[in-house]
Amino acid sequence: MIKVGIVGGTGYTGVELLRLLAVHPEVQLTAITSRKEDGLPVADMYPSLRGRVNIAFSAPDKADLTQCDVVFFATPHGVAMAQAPELLAKGVKVIDLAADFRIKDRAVFEKTYKIDHTAPELLEQAVYGLVELNREEIKQANLIANPGCYPTTMQIGYAPLLKAGVIDAGHLIADCKSGVSGAGRKAEIGILFSEASDNFKAYGVSGHRHTPETSAQLQRFTDQKVSLIFTPHLVPMIRGMHSTLYAKLTKDVSNEELQKLFEDAYKDEQFVDVMPFGSHPETRTTKGSNMLRLAVHRPDGGDTVVVLVVQDNLVKGASGQAVQCMNLMFGLQEDLGLNTIALLP
Numbered sequence: 001m002i003k004v005g006i007v008g009g010t011g012y013t014g015v016e017l018l019r020l021l022a023v024h025p026e027v028q029l030t031a032i033t034s035r036k037e038d039g040l041p042v043a044d045m046y047p048s049l050r051g052r053v054n055i056a057f058s059a060p061d062k063a064d065l066t067q068c069d070v071v072f073f074a075t076p077h078g079v080a081m082a083q084a085p086e087l088l089a090k091g092v093k094v095i096d097l098a099a100d101f102r103i104k105d106r107a108v109f110e111k112t113y114k115i116d117h118t119a120p121e122l123l124e125q126a127v128y129g130l131v132e133l134n135r136e137e138i139k140q141a142n143l144i145a146n147p148g149c150y151p152t153t154m155q156i157g158y159a160p161l162l163k164a165g166v167i168d169a170g171h172l173i174a175d176c177k178s179g180v181s182g183a184g185r186k187a188e189i190g191i192l193f194s195e196a197s198d199n200f201k202a203y204g205v206s207g208h209r210h211t212p213e214t215s216a217q218l219q220r221f222t223d224q225k226v227s228l229i230f231t232p233h234l235v236p237m238i239r240g241m242h243s244t245l246y247a248k249l250t251k252d253v254s255n256e257e258l259q260k261l262f263e264d265a266y267k268d269e270q271f272v273d274v275m276p277f278g279s280h281p282e283t284r285t286t287k288g289s290n291m292l293r294l295a296v297h298r299p300d301g302g303d304t305v306v307v308l309v310v311q312d313n314l315v316k317g318a319s320g321q322a323v324q325c326m327n328l329m330f331g332l333q334e335d336l337g338l339n340t341i342a343l344l345p
């Protein structure tokens with residue numbers, strides 16, 4: 001059994017990890033930390049886990065994470081970088097759900113997150129955990145930088161077009177919407193029920209931290225200079241993400257050829273569903289599952305291609321993706337513990 005520790009077990013991605021790992025056949029939950037809930041049985045806080053998770057939260061300084069085989073950090077940016085060096089030195093693998101190791105360029109990271117990087121020596125060895133685009137590296141990794149939720153949709157949607165060289169990489173426009181759980185489980189005015197429900201708004205139109213992360217990753221797939229306009233929106237639902245990705249075609253490709261690019265790219269991927277050309281994927285078809293669904297459009301046969309992508313921000317956008325990485329890092333079947341079908345309606 002793989003001994004797993006979770007730092008930040010009380011947050012939304014933490015409890016999502018618990019939901020997935022509690023029924024994972026190869027995992028033994030060994031340590032779950034919380035600064036505020038030291039000693040509280042996990043299932044007292046989350047009764048959905050009664051009878052499934054029988055350990056208590058422990059304060060981060062009391063939990064012996066070095067006895068684990070792998071530690072997930074479901075914590076704010078800046079926490080994993082403080083603890084990863086010691087864990088890695090003791091042979092413990094680390095999967096960070098935050099951004100500490102996502103951006104290789106330290107200066108760009110520090111400018112974007114306004115945090116001094118305290119473990120820059122690990123940036124080189126960190127592997128970006130988007131399995132469909134990085135599988136072989138993930139298998140060898142000891143330190144995973146799990147992607148952001150929006151970046152996952154943008155990369156899966158744009159990568160086949162960039163690799164095929166059929167779009168103008170210098171003018172990508174991503175119009176993305178997230179459910180409120182994307183902001184985490186914290187008390188903040190903008191995510192109160194009376195502020196976020198029955199309301200719809202964009203935020204971070206300029207300078208959202210997912211723009212540099214996504215641009216740097218997309219740059220791997222093309223020689224053209226990538227330029228991305230990314231606009232996130234908060235939608236009044238709890239889980240779910242919908243990204244509408246626009247790009248200008250630069251080659252004379254048919255609709256069938258466009259569709260085939262995506263079908264070929266993801267034909268062996270069990271967590272990416274390429275729907276028939278012109279479909280309208282719905283967020284609820286991914287709720288609670290690790291599936292990402294997409295559909296390709298070309299409005300009025302013009303020179304703009306539109307890719308619609310949906311996922312559950314807490315599963316494929318965070319904790320499910322992290323478990324998918326763990327499975328690969330430990331030589332397990334990639335879908336172990338991840339075979340749930342979405343809840344519908």
Ligand SMILES: NC(=O)C1=CN([C@@H]2O[C@H](COP(=O)(O)OP(=O)(O)OC[C@H]3O[C@@H](n4cnc5c(N)ncnc54)[C@H](OP(=O)(O)O)[C@@H]3O)[C@@H](O)[C@H]2O)C=CC1
Nearest residue numbers: 008009010011012013034035036074075098182184185318
């Ligand atoms: N929500 C989402 O859809 C996604 C989130 N992410 C990223 O995953 C990470 C976790 O997000 P999310 O679960 O939403 O966040 P939450 O705010 O819901 O939870 C954060 C957790 O971290 C713990 N924590 C906070 N500060 C510290 C600290 N200094 N040391 C140790 N533990 C700490 C908190 O527990 P306690 O206070 O009890 O110690 C809590 O359990 C973030 O970096 C986020 O950006 C990534 C993709 C999607």
Ligand SMILES: CC(=O)N[C@@H](CCC(=O)OP(=O)(O)O)C(=O)O
Nearest residue numbers: 097098148149150178179182183
């Ligand atoms: C709705 C909402 O607020 N979403 C978060 C993104 C969550 C995510 O992916 O987080 P990290 O990159 O921080 O890990 C945001 O826009 O900041």
